[in-house]
Each structure stands twice: as C-alpha cells, then as structure tokens.
Amino acid sequence: MNRVTYFLALETSCDETAAAVFTDELQVLSSVVASQTDLHARFGGVVPEIASRAHLRSLLPVVDDALTRANIGLRDIGCVAVHNTPGLVGALLVGVSAAKALAFGLGIPLIAVNHVVSHIFACRLAAGRDIFPCVGLVVSGGHTALFRCDTALSLELLGGTRDDAAGEAFDKVAAILGLGFPGGPAVEREAAAGNPKAHDFPRSFIDDGRLEFSFSGLKTAVMYACHGQDVKRAAPPGPGQKRADLAASFQSAVVDVLAMKCKQALRKTGLTRLAVGGGVSANKPLRAALEAMCKKEGAELFIPPLSLCTDNAAMAALAVEKWKLGEFAPDDLDAEPNWL
Numbered sequence: 001m002n003r004v005t006y007f008l009a010l011e012t013s014c015d016e017t018a019a020a021v022f023t024d025e026l027q028v029l030s031s032v033v034a035s036q037t038d039l040h041a042r043f044g045g046v047v048p049e050i051a052s053r054a055h056l057r058s059l060l061p062v063v064d065d066a067l068t069r070a071n072i073g074l075r076d077i078g079c080v081a082v083h084n085t086p087g088l089v090g091a092l093l094v095g096v097s098a099a100k101a102l103a104f105g106l107g108i109p110l111i112a113v114n115h116v117v118s119h120i121f122a123c124r125l126a127a128g129r130d131i132f133p134c135v136g137l138v139v140s141g142g143h144t145a146l147f148r149c150d151t152a153l154s155l156e157l158l159g160g161t162r163d164d165a166a167g168e169a170f171d172k173v174a175a176i177l178g179l180g181f182p183g184g185p186a187v188e189r190e191a192a193a194g195n196p197k198a199h200d201f202p203r204s205f206i207d208d209g210r211l212e213f214s215f216s217g218l219k220t221a222v223m224y225a226c227h228g229q230d231v232k233r234a235a236p237p238g239p240g241q242k243r244a245d246l247a248a249s250f251q252s253a254v255v256d257v258l259a260m261k262c263k264q265a266l267r268k269t270g271l272t273r274l275a276v277g278g279g280v281s282a283n284k285p286l287r288a289a290l291e292a293m294c295k296k297e298g299a300e301l302f303i304p305p306l307s308l309c310t311d312n313a314a315m316a317a318l319a320v321e322k323w324k325l326g327e328f329a330p331d332d333l334d335a336e337p338n339w340l
Contacts, residue, residue, distance in 0.1 A: 004023050004024065004025070005023065005078040005323075006022075006029075006070075006076050006078055006079075007021065007022050007024070007077070007078070007080070007317070007319060007320065007323075008020075008063070008066070008067070008074075008081070008102070009021075009022070009081040009113070009313040009314070009316035009317070009319065010059070010063070010080070010081070010082045010083070010095040010098060010099050010313055010316075011082075011083050011095065011115070011311055011313040011316060012055045012059065012087075012091050012092060012095030013083050013087030013088065013091060013095070013115045013311065014046060014051065014087055014088055014091060014141070014311060015035075015036040015037070015039075015040060015046045015054075015091075016033050016034070016035060016036065016311040017033070017034040017036070017058040017062050018031070018032060018034070018311060018312050018313040019031075019032050019062045019063045019065070019066035019313050020032070020312065020313035020314040020316065020317075021066050021067060021069075021070035021072065022314060022317045024320055024323065024324075026125060026128075028125070028314045028317065029071075029072070030065075030066045030068075030070040031066070031312055031313060031314040032062050032066045032313075033310075033311070033312050033313075034058045034061075034062050036051060036054045037181070037182060039051075040181060041180060041181045043181075044171070044175045044181050045171060045175075046088070048089075048090055048091065049090065051088060051090070051091045052088070052090035052091050052094060055091055055094040055095065059094060059095070060098075063098075066313075074102070074106060077102075077106060077108060078108055078109075079108055079109045079110075079111060079319065079323055080099045080102050080103040080108060080109070080110050080111070081110075081113050081317075081319035082095050082096055082098075082099035082110070082112060082113065082316070083113050083114070083115040083118065083313075083316055084096050084112045084113070084114075084329075084333060084334070084335055084336060085112075085114055085115065085335070085336035085337070085338075085339045086114075086115060086116060086142070086336065086339035087115055087142075087335075087337060088337065089335055089337040092335035092336075092337065093335045096333060096334065096335045100331070104331075109323070109328045110328060110329045110333065111319040111322050111323060111327070111328060111329055112329040113316045113318050113322070114318075114339065115311075116143055116145070116339060117153075117155060117318060118315040118316050118318045119138045119140065119277030119278045119315060120136040120138060120149060120152075120155075120277050121277075121315055121317065121318040122277045122304040122308040122312075122314075122315035123136075123275035123302035123303065124152060124275070124302075125304065125314065125315060125317050126302070126303075126304035126308055127302055131273055131275055131302050132149055132151050132152060132273075133149060133150045133151070133271055134149050134271055134273035134274060134275045134302070135147070135148060135149070135158075135262065135265045135266055135271050135273065136148075136149040136274075136275045136276075136277070137258070137261075137262055137265075137274065137276045137277075137278075137281075138276075138277055138278045139165075139167065139258060139276065139277075139278045139279075139280040140165060140166075140277075140279045140280055141167030141168055141170075141171065141182075141184075141280075142165055142167070143160070143161075143165050143278065144160060144161040144165040144167075144213045144215075144280075145158075145159070145160035145161070146158040146211050146261060146265045148265075148271070149275065151321075152318060152321045153318075153322065153325075158211045158265055158269075159212045159213070159261075159265075160212065161213040161215065162212055162213065162216075163214055163215065164214075164215040164216045164219060165215070166213070166258065166280050167183075167184060167278070167279055168215070169215035169216075169218060169219050169254065170182075170183040170187050170280065171183035171184070173187060173219055173222050173246075173247070173250050174186045174187050175236075176219075176222055176226055176227075177190065177222075177226065177236055177237060177243055177246060178235075178236025178237065178238075178243075179236075179243075184279060184280055184282070184283060185282075187247045187251055188251065188283055188284065190243060190244055190247035190248075191244065191247040191250075191251045191252075191285075192244075192248075193244040193248075194241070194243075194244030194245040194246070194247050194248030194249070195244075195245045195248055195249070196248040196249055196251065196252035197252070198245035198246075198248065198249050199221075199225050199245065199246065199250075200249075201218055201221050201222065201225075201252075201253040202217050202218055202221055202253065203218075203256050203257050204218065205257070205261075206256065206257050206260050206261075209264065211261055211264060211265055211268070213257060213261065215254065215257075218250065218253055218254070222249075222250050225246060226246055251283070251285060252285070255283070255285050258280075258286060258290075259286075259289040259290055259292075259293045262274055262276075262290060262293065263293050263297060266294075266297055266299050267297075272297075272300060273299060273300045273301075273302065274290065274294055274299055274300070274301050275302040276302070276303045277303075277308075277309065277315075278309065281309045282306050282310065287303055290303070
C-alpha cells in the first residue's frame with residue numbers, strides 16, 4: 001500500500017497570508033487565508049512594508065491553523081511548497097524564509113512555485129481532472145496575461161498588459177469614484193445599479209489581432225467622465241445614478257476586452273479549453289461573458305470557485321507536478337519579485 005505524501009504550502013506574495021495542506025493526489029485537506037484588507041484600506045492600495053510586517057505576525061498562526069484543520073502535525077509533512085515569484089519582494093521573502101526553515105528543520109524537500117502559474121492550476125484543482133492543453137488567462141491585481149498551456153508546467157506567454165493590470169484598473173477606478181478598497185468587489189457592487197452603455201469608454205486593442213491589453217487609457221477616460229477637465233480639485237461623486245453608470249460602463253469595457261482577447265487566443269491556438277484564474281475572475285459579469293463566448297466558440301471553460309480565485313495556498317498544489325518530476329528547489333532559493 002502506497003503511503004500518502006502530505007504537502008504544506010505557503011503563500012505571502014502580496015497582502016494575503018495563506019497556508020494549505022494537500023496530498024500528492026491533489027486532495028486539499030485545509031486552506032487558510034488571513035486577509036490584510038483592513039490594514040491597507042485607508043491607503044487605497046497595498047503598502048508593501050505593512051504587508052511584510054503583517055505576514056510576519058500572521059504566518060505561523062496560519063500554518064498552525066492549516067495543520068490543525070488537516071488533522072496532522074508538522075512531522076507528517078513530506079514536502080514544503082512556497083510561492084517565490086512574482087510578487088512584492090519583502091512579502092515573498094517572509095514566505096520563502098519560513099518555507100526554507102521548515103524544509104531544513106524537517107529534513108524534507110522544498111518546492112518553489114510560480115504564483116501566476118498556480119492561478120491557472122487552480123482551475124485544474126477545481127475541475128478534478130486534466131484540463132491541459134488549454135489557453136490560460138490570469139487576470140488579477142498585478143497581472144493580466146494570456147498563455148498557451150500545453151501542460152501544467154509548460155506555458156508560453158501569448159500576450160500581456162502594456163500598463164495597468166485589470167485588477168489594478170479596478171482599484172484605481174474605485175478610488176476615483178470613492179468606492180474604497182479593494183476595488184474589484186466595490187466596483188462590481190456599484191455597477192449592479194448602473195447602465196453599462198451610459199458611457200462609451202475605450203476598449204484598447206479590441207479589434208487588434210495582437211493578444212495585448214491596456215487599461216490605463218480606460219482609467220483616464222473614467223476620470224475625465226467623472227470630473228471633467230478640473231481633476232485636481234474634484235472630489236469623488238456621491239452615491240447616485242452617475243456613479244453607478246460610470247462603474248457599470250467601466251466594468252463593461254474591461255469585460256468586453258478580456259472576453260474578446262480570450263476568443264482571439266482560442267482561435268489563434270486552435271485550442272478548445274479556456275482556464276481563467278486570478279482575483280478578477282471572481283467578477284460575475286466577466287464569468288457570464290466568458291461562459292457565453294465559450295459556448296459560441298464550442299470551447300470548454302474552467303473557472304475555479306471564488307475561494308480559489310483570490311490569492312491562496314491551495315493552488316500551490318502545482319507543486320505536486322514538480323514533485324513527481326523531482327524538481328526540488330535549491331538551498332539558496334530566493335524571492336523573485338518579477339517574472340513576466
């Protein structure tokens with residue numbers, strides 16, 4: 001009888017402190033996430049130094065909670081996995097340092113996992129079956145990129161954003177409209193009462209065959225539609241139809257671009273599966289648009305449940321694929337803030 005190998009995974013790439021326990025059969029036994037939203041809300045975005053210090057305070061309690069929920073102890077762990085790229089360098093260092101210490105102290109292998117690639121693997125984890133080859137879209141606060149994914153570990157970048165990521169644009173527009181942080185859920189809530197056709201905002205590259213994105217111009221268009229030319233003196237609009245219409249029109253532009261680029265990627269690659277991960281994939285209008293597009297294109301859509309869309313450590317189960325190949329991290333593993 002084969003013995004099950006238990007993995008402990010750590011995630012500290014940005015402003016979520018997370019730990020998870022899963023097996024070599026991709027069974028997730030626990031997934032714990034400690035949010036820092038309240039710490040960063042008054043700044044309107046993530047403050048790297050605050051994030052790093054919060055990880056230091058929260059990581060060990062989160063690990064202990066994950067082990068308790070999985071009903072195992074540290075000595076039962078057979079491998080440690082950690083997201084070491086990309087992200088905020090100080091935040092990543094907290095997780096990488098802890099993972100290295102745990103692996104060394106327990107005398108077990110350490111596996112480095114790419115946070116962006118893990119977002120795509122979250123789709124595989126949720127599906128419970130193989131989803132490769134597929135087109136992968138990662139759409140989050142820090143990244144908006146399309147990949148050809150031949151396997152879980154073999155990815156080719158098809159195109160990415162030239163400036164703001166989609167999630168970053170949501171945060172900036174939420175700040176313009178006075179909706180608070182995090183911007184994605186706030187804009188979606190406000191947009192529910194708005195008219196998505198009230199403003200004809202730009203949809204950059206939507207008719208361009210290149211698989212690239214740009215949301216900076218869209219953000220600027222929202223700012224001028226909201227405040228006119230005197231943006232330095234303007235205050236955010238109060239609750240009402242104007243604010244709801246701005247939010248809805250902005251959200252519609254983002255959704256249209258993302259859905260179109262995914263359609264173009266499917267047609268260019270000839271693939272018939274689309275896997276979408278990252279925090280913005282929790283957006284309901286986006287999910288609906290992608291479902292409709294995939295249905296028309298005869299493609300299969302994979303989007304994980306909300307708990308696996310935002311940053312978490314369970315998606316680091318990608319480490320199982322590397323473990324099977326013996327791709328272990330070196331003793332001098334370091335945090336790598338940039339990847340794409």
